[in-house]
Amino acid sequence: MITARYHREIPQRYRLEAAKCSSCGHVSFPPRLVCPQCKARKFEAVNLSDEGTIVTFTVVRVASDKFSKETPFGVGIVELNDGVRVTAQIADVHPDELKVGQKVKLVFRRVQEDGKAGILCYGYKAVLA
Secondary structure: OOOHHHHHOHHHHHHOEEEEEOOOOOEEOOOOOOOOOOOOOOEEEEEOOOEEEEEEEEEEOOOOHHHHHHOOEEEEEEEEOOOOEEEEEEOOOOHHHOOOOOEEEEEEEEEEEEOOOOEEEEEEEEEEO
16 A cells, blocks of 8 residues: 555655755755754755766665566665765666766656555666766
């Protein structure tokens, strides 16, 4: 069953929307209610860059039932051009070809099918640039 959390995360999943602190300028992704730097509670929405670099990665060879048909696949931490780091599946590349420092672009893709109704959940994945 699709959770309420998924619906709350739609701006982040669909638009890479982050929160920029109005006091100190710190950018949080996903958005937070309290700034981790200055503890302020006022933010403005900003869209993140969709391009970045692989900082580190791992290869998933045994996955949960929902992702078992996709193995092996890479999951990495990507530092976007504006400095924010996100975790994303690295798609459209064999895991043996992955290297730290490779340029990637975040793309909008189907992430999973949820529940008996087959609701499709979308989000971002990284592909080599």
